[in-house]
Amino acid sequence: MTDPPLVSVIIPVYNQAEYLADAVHSALAQSYPSLEVIIIDDASTDGSDRVIAGFSGDPRVAALRNAENLDCARTFNVGIREAKGTYYAILAADDSWEPGFLEALVAALEENPGAAFAYCRVNLMDPRGRKKPRRNDRIFYDRDFCGDQFEEIVRWINPIPHHATVVRKSCAEEAGLYDPELTTTHDWDLWLRLARKHPVAFVNRYLANYRVHQANVSMRRSREGDKERFIFSLLDRVFAREGLPGSLASEKCRIYARACLDVAEAYRVVRDYPAMRRLAGRALDYSRDPLLYLPYRRLLAALLNPLN
Secondary structure, rough: OOOOOOEEEEEEEEOOOOHHHHHHHHHHOOOOOOOEEEEEEEEOOHHHHHHHHOOOOOOOOEEEEEEOHHHHHHHHHHHHHHHHOOOOEEOOOOOEOOOHHHHHHHHHHOOOOOEEEOOOOEEEEEEOOOOOOOOOOOOOOOOEEEOHHHHHHHHHOOOHHHHHHEEEEEHHHHHOOOOOOOOHHHHHHHHHHHHHHEEEEEEEEEEEEEOOOOHHHHHHHHHHHHHHHHHHHHHHHHHHOOOOOOOHHOOOOHHHHHHHHHHHHOOOOOOOOHHHHHHHHHHHHHHHHHHHHOOOOOHHHHOOOOOO
């Protein structure tokens, strides 16, 4: 038997000392035997360095520190360039994995050597670590699957959580890694570039845990307006390219409306109600199909609330 391929687990951290140890422990507890863990401190100021030092005795763990805060995409690229593995997986410092995560996703990639990356379903996790399966995701496969998923990745405004993936490093390098100018949607951008050229594998199991809390990076980006700016920038780029499948071209208004609703919902979560109403209005400009709005019940309730 040949040795299993090495997987490089990259854990970037910026001021997430409270959760970091849980993330690292979940990586080191993987049933998959061949891994390295690269922790990158993105110039934290909250004592994350002391948490990282607690893992210094494990030979599987390497630690780096950026001299200045580089933000997500640049830090991911630092980790990939340091990685020695055939595959890499990025685990946010406030998220975690189930013990069989790497084993299942690497198996999917080994069984499908043309696939650029594999992903799985996600549990939602509260700040105390209590989990429940995310039932309202946008994954419509009810079994393991590998194939062309580009249209779904466009149509559903990135249904693939970043920390629920294992990526074939050579494919990411060929695609140019993460766009350093993106402070959010950097994962969606890479999935789009990879899925244009390669099949994608899906594992129908709940193996990754996404922690929901107010200091979450995605919430911060919503408050700052980056989510709105970059989602529409990427969609504009997709629809400006030649050779777009006709099925997507015919759904353009519906897809833009869904993007507006997603951003409006993000503004609702961070209680930016003027921005929420503005994006909901943009959605109506694109499409008034009632079926499009049904999944956004909390958003619709907030729009009807006169206090918002």
